[in-house]
Amino acid sequence: MLTRRQFLQRTSAFAALFGLTHSSAAEATPLQFTTLAHGATFGIPPESELLGRLFKATDVRPKPQATAQALAKLPAESLRPLLGVSEDGWWYRIAEGYLPRESMQPILPYERPPRPIALHKGYYEVIAPSTALRAACTPYAAITGRYPFGTLMYVHDWLTDDHGQLWYALSLTADGGGTFGWANALHFRRWLPRPSPLSQPTLWLESAQQALSLYDGETFIGKTAMHAPPLLRSIGTLRLGLPSARAPRAPYLHTWQMLLTPQHGKPIPLYGVNWHNRFGTPNVLPNIELPILAARQLYELLGGAQVREIAVVID
Numbered sequence: 001m002l003t004r005r006q007f008l009q010r011t012s013a014f015a016a017l018f019g020l021t022h023s024s025a026a027e028a029t030p031l032q033f034t035t036l037a038h039g040a041t042f043g044i045p046p047e048s049e050l051l052g053r054l055f056k057a058t059d060v061r062p063k064p065q066a067t068a069q070a071l072a073k074l075p076a077e078s079l080r081p082l083l084g085v086s087e088d089g090w091w092y093r094i095a096e097g098y099l100p101r102e103s104m105q106p107i108l109p110y111e112r113p114p115r116p117i118a119l120h121k122g123y124y125e126v127i128a129p130s131t132a133l134r135a136a137c138t139p140y141a142a143i144t145g146r147y148p149f150g151t152l153m154y155v156h157d158w159l160t161d162d163h164g165q166l167w168y169a170l171s172l173t174a175d176g177g178g179t180f181g182w183a184n185a186l187h188f189r190r191w192l193p194r195p196s197p198l199s200q201p202t203l204w205l206e207s208a209q210q211a212l213s214l215y216d217g218e219t220f221i222g223k224t225a226m227h228a229p230p231l232l233r234s235i236g237t238l239r240l241g242l243p244s245a246r247a248p249r250a251p252y253l254h255t256w257q258m259l260l261t262p263q264h265g266k267p268i269p270l271y272g273v274n275w276h277n278r279f280g281t282p283n284v285l286p287n288i289e290l291p292i293l294a295a296r297q298l299y300e301l302l303g304g305a306q307v308r309e310i311a312v313v314i315d
Contacts, residue, residue: 036085037092038106039279042214042222042301043293052092052104053129053149054078055276064091064098071097079129082106102277107149108293113189115166119158123243124168124188125296126151131188133181137167144181150274150292152244152255158185172246172253191243196303203238203312205288207231210280212290214298221301224294225279229268229286231314236262238270238310240302256299260288260312272296 034046044050054077059070064086074080074096082104084093091098110128130148134141137159147153156176157169166185198216205212207230214221241257254271261267270288272295279291290298302310 033085036089037082038293039277039291040222040224040294042224043291043295043297044106044108049109050082050106051109051129052080052082052094052099053107054080054099054104056103058099058103060094060097060099062097064088064093066100068098074099077130080104105148105150105274105277106291112186116158116185116190119155120190121155121157123152123174123191124155124170125191126153126187127189128184128187131183133170133183135181137161137169137182141182148274150255150272150296151253152191153183153188153253154244155188155190173244174242193243193303194300196301196308198301201302201310203310205231205312205314207314210282212288212298214301222297224290224298226288226290227273227276227278227281227283228288229283231268232262232265234262234264234314236260236265236312236314238302238312240299240308243299255292256290256295258299258302262312262314272299 034044034048034050035041037050038044054074056076057073059073061068061070080094082092083095085091086093086098090101092101092104107129113127126147126149128149130146132143133145133147135144138161153170153172154174155168155170159167159169161167167182168185168188169180169182171180198221200217202215203212204215205226205228207228210226210228211223212226213223239259239261241259243256245254245257252273252275254269256272258270259267260270268286268288270290272292273289274292279289283289302308
């Protein structure tokens with residue numbers, strides 16, 4: 001277990017989250033920019049370009065100030081390359097100007113997956129900016145749901161239509177619960193659990209700074225901003241759940257689902273989300289939410305879907 005002094009020494013390796021200690025976006029290295037834009041030091045390769053997907057129609061402004069006169073309004077689901085981050089870390093710079101960080105989800109550029117040659121039932125993640133779930137395997141069928149980048153769904157079957165287009169039969173969870181429909185297979189990439197590469201994983205949660213750090217013994221692995229309620233100092237354990245499960249009180253999926261159990265307290269769900277970008281700020285709900293790709297890598301580093309309890313320190 002790390003002492004507080006060791007912890008503070010290790011966290012100096014982490015440059016910044018959202019401009020708390022960084023200089024300017026123009027001087028940021030690719031790794032720093034990815035960290036500031038994504039809110040994590042893991043989850044996205046530092047050399048990757050980032051796109052921003054707009055959650056809703058949003059005004060673009062000439063400078064990173066809410067009082068600046070709007071230049072234009074960009075529609076929901078717009079995609080824009082992320083060119084920089086404001087000095088305070090709360091605005092993204094795009095070609096047209098600045099957008100509030102909260103208005104966009106950073107995503108990876110789409111890369112066409114290889115065409116599958118056999119059916120593999122299991123979990124698949126959305127790698128397109130978004131995908132539509134349809135009532136039948138045709139682009140003209142009624143849309144039963146729309147799911148953004150990073151959504152994880154379960155493939156039960158597949159079918160090739162008359163035009164040679166491959167479709168997956170999906171549901172929100174492995175048991176077939178929730179919406180069931182068909183989606184373009186080119187929007188998905190298969191996910192497989194792998195053994196954990198860490199021998200002594202430990203999580204350290206900083207409630208005041210809204211940050212979660214991962215260590216392997218005393219080796220610092222990475223850090224991510226989180227959206228969590230106020231947490232009392234404690235120790236606890238983290239247990240992995242299913243990669244994807246239905247949320248009981250919201251029309252969303254709990255993706256890369258985990259459960260934090262403090263030593264003297266009620267269990268707290270911990271999972272990745274792709275419907276907001278409020279990481280680094282407190283959550284009014286009793287849930288700990290992480291950027292979707294940071295949650296994905298954390299889940300994988302902790303051992304995929306195997307049953308395992310991980311030590312947690314809440315500071």
